[in-house]
Every structure is written in C-alpha cells, then in structure tokens.
Amino acid sequence: MRTRTGLVVGGCLLMAYAVVGALTDADLAPGGVLLFLAAVLVGHDVVWMAAVLTVGAALTRVPPRCRPAVRTAAITAAAVTVVGLPLALGFGRSADNASVLPLPYGRNLVAVLLVVAGTTLLACVVPVRRRKAAADRKESERPAEGRP
Numbered sequence: 001m002r003t004r005t006g007l008v009v010g011g012c013l014l015m016a017y018a019v020v021g022a023l024t025d026a027d028l029a030p031g032g033v034l035l036f037l038a039a040v041l042v043g044h045d046v047v048w049m050a051a052v053l054t055v056g057a058a059l060t061r062v063p064p065r066c067r068p069a070v071r072t073a074a075i076t077a078a079a080v081t082v083v084g085l086p087l088a089l090g091f092g093r094s095a096d097n098a099s100v101l102p103l104p105y106g107r108n109l110v111a112v113l114l115v116v117a118g119t120t121l122l123a124c125v126v127p128v129r130r131r132k133a134a135a136d137r138k139e140s141e142r143p144a145e146g147r148p
Contacts, residue, residue: 051078066124073120077113084109 022028055074062070088106 063124065127069120069123073116076116080109080112080116084112 022033059067059070059074084105087101088109090101090105093101
C-alpha cells in the first residue's frame with residue numbers, strides 16, 4: 001500500500017512539474033499540446049487497448065500451463081515491434097546517405113521475433129515432455145497387479 005501511495009504521489013508531482021513548466025513556457029502552443037494529448041488518448045485507448053484486449057481474448061484459448069509464457073512473449077514481441085518497426089520501415093532514411101540506418105533492420109526484427117517465438121515454444125513443450133517422461137517412469141516402477 002505504501003508503494004502504491006508513493007507512486008501516485010510521485011506521479012502527481014511529476015505531472016504538476018510538467019504542467020507548470022508548460023504554462024510558463026513562452027513558446028507554448030496550447031492547440032498543439034491539446035492535439036497531441038488527444039492523439040495520445042485516441043492512440044492508447046482506441047488502438048492499443050483494442051489490440052491488447054483482442055490478444056487477451058485470444059490467449060484464453062491457450063492451455064493454462066502455457067499462458068504465462070505466451071503472455072510474456074506477446075508483451076515482448078509488441079515492445080520489440082514498436083521499437084523496431086520504424087527502423088525496419090526506413091523512416092528517417094536518407095537516399096543520399098548510406099550511413100543512416102545502414103543495417104538490415106527488417107531481417108533483424110524478424111529474427112528477434114522468431115527467437116521470441118522459439119523460446120516460447122520451448123517453454124511450453126519442454127515441461128510437458130518432462131511431465132510425460134516422469135509419468136511413464138512412475139508407471140513402469142509400479143508392481144504388477146496380483147503380485148505381492
């Protein structure tokens with residue numbers, strides 16, 4: 001409870017600092033700030049939350065033992081994609097300067113996402129195989145019925 005209170009108070013202080021700083025800025029364009037805040041609100045509540053709720057609904061079909069791994073993979077893939085997609089699409093790349101964004105970001109983004117998917121698959125498959133092997137061992141160790 002103390003941690004939550006401390007975080008709320010800290011967040012309020014940071015917001016107050018930002019508002020005071022914005023109001024005392026001579027170059028502040030209130031229309032631009034309001035447009036930006038509206039875009040962030042729409043982007044978060046309409047686009048991002050709809051995507052999160054859709055993925056969450058899809059995750060209910062995943063077996064319960066795999067849900068934590070799949071949930072972690074989905075969050076990781078979303079974060080990596082949000083950061084890497086602008087580079088993969090080439091935003092900011094200048095045609096006359098080869099040193100700007102010189103790496104194959106699209107290929108690398110796909111490689112990272114495949115590593116995340118492969119790790120998730122292993123996290124779901126390996127425990128299942130271990131449980132089956134342990135159950136088979138227990139079954140083979142049982143004495144046959146009718147024997148003393």
